[in-house]
Amino acid sequence: MAEITIDGIAKSFGATRALEQIDLSVADGEFVALLGPSGCGKTTLLRIIAGLESATSGRIVIGGRDLTEVPTRRRGLAMVFQNYAVFPHMTVYENVGFGLRMQGADEARVKAQVGKAAELLHITPYLDRYPAKLSGGQRQRVAVARALAVEPPVLLMDEPLYNLDALLRLEMRAELKAVLREAKTTTIYVTHDQTEAMGLADRIAVMHGGRIEQIDRPTAVYERPATTFVGGFVGSPPMNFLPVSVANARLELAGSSLPAPRASGDLLMGIRAEDLMPVAAGEGLPFDIAVVEPLGAHDLVTGRSGATLLRVAAPAGSGHKPGTRIGLRPDPKRLVWMDPASGRALPAQ
């Protein structure tokens, strides 16, 4: 069984701290996405798990085995790289069979496993070709097949869809999910693309500045971000944060009274664009529309409520006009409360 325990991993490059005390447990067969902007340390963490980078402190335990001091080649992992790293001087067959050959598998096993992996990723017709003759999407499939052919207990993926165009990325995403579900491999997947993380992962670890800000199921990360950073980074458009002040543990907002998690003081109220209902001017929060972007599924309306910039997902064709004022009614069940000083979520009342 291959559950992964990352225990207090820290990494410094000279004086710069790339990772600060990362703790993370991944269950056997689970798919965890490391999500974050570039420079957040997600790739460094993945490379430390692979052994391609050494941690300054901490331990990596996979399947009960402490791998911290074990060289990469003996960790028994598989990895898919951002630029595929499919060997140009080997045929697709030899590429897919590379890991098996390194394990000293006999020809019959290589053939069987390569055949199976190629079937799974629909690259059987290309087995005799060289990678230069393949498109980006096909090379990506070869890279995934090479990783799955060894039936690894743990699969590491570093932005594997990064170099594909948008349509192909969508296609590969759905296919990857199906393939990996079938393979039942414990997977750690690095990405900066929140839709990718949301769509693929069982759990998402959102990273920022060398720390894990939140780790939870995709819907929980989306609905109940642990920090303002997570709320702003996950979801498109980012979560709205409205500064409010409470008194007597209640917030008087837009003509209604809501229970607040603190007795008094300033708070940030976080709310998703689709949880702000447009209502007639004079009702709810006053909202001055600046821009209307019809996106097909809905209209993205950007404007200001007082000094705060808000984005609202209004029903498509609702006919809002820039320069007009409407009202917004937040869905009280979908609010999150943040401490404005720490940017951390406060438990709801």
Added chain:
Amino acid sequence: MKRAQSRALPYLLLGPSLVFLAVIFLLPLVQTIALSFSEGGVASLGNYRRMVSDLNFGLALRNTFLLVLVVVPIQLALALGLSVMIEKIGRGRDLVLWVWTIPLGVSDLAAGLVWLAILQDRGYLNSALYGLGLVDGPTAWLTYETPGTLFLGVVLAEIWRATAIVLVILVAGLQLIPKEYREAAEVFGARPWTIFRRITLPLLKPSIQTALILRTVLAFEVFAVVYAIGGTNFPVLVGEAYTWQNANQNTGVAAAYAMLIVVISLAATAIYLRVLRVPAEQQP
């Protein structure tokens, strides 16, 4: 009008360098060919006959080939090892590369003289050996009576002098290989030696080809180092051309030697181009 002009432009821009090549390279080449095939203004194979029947010819041919066959593989192996080592150096990498390439800045005659100073009767080597009690006094290593040590001396000097050019080409080639290939191989369980043999070496083939062509062609033209260390005790092809041109005042036979070297170099290049070819479909 405009289109005709833009079509001619590349050729116009190439023109000066073509003229330069024709005057400096092509014309002398044609003249040398003509010289080698004529005697007293009449077309003949006499120069080639005289070259082949000369006592030193077989010796020079043998020595030159022997040198190339011994020196070039050692240089390639050394440069491969050194370039992989350089890759692993973090800080001070440029300094190490710089020091290792210093011999490139030394002219080959000067390099030959340096090694002569080390290897001659009263040279540094003998002083050291005498100090260690290994020889009784000045010992000759570089005479026609000691062909083995003479050859060894020339080989040493050539390796010291010209390995760096192979190294520089291979270091540049290694930097062109994305590190992900080696990392992927490592993740999938390859040992360092396997990675070198199955990943690095095949991907380095274009650079190895360039380095080998350059080094082999220059190795066939070896002269100054040999002349400085062995004088005429170790005849080589270019040395014979020099002797026929200057000592024997026979430009025709010298031209025949020059043509022979050209043909050998071209043949070596053709072999490398063929053997170390990377098919288009296997290029990254």
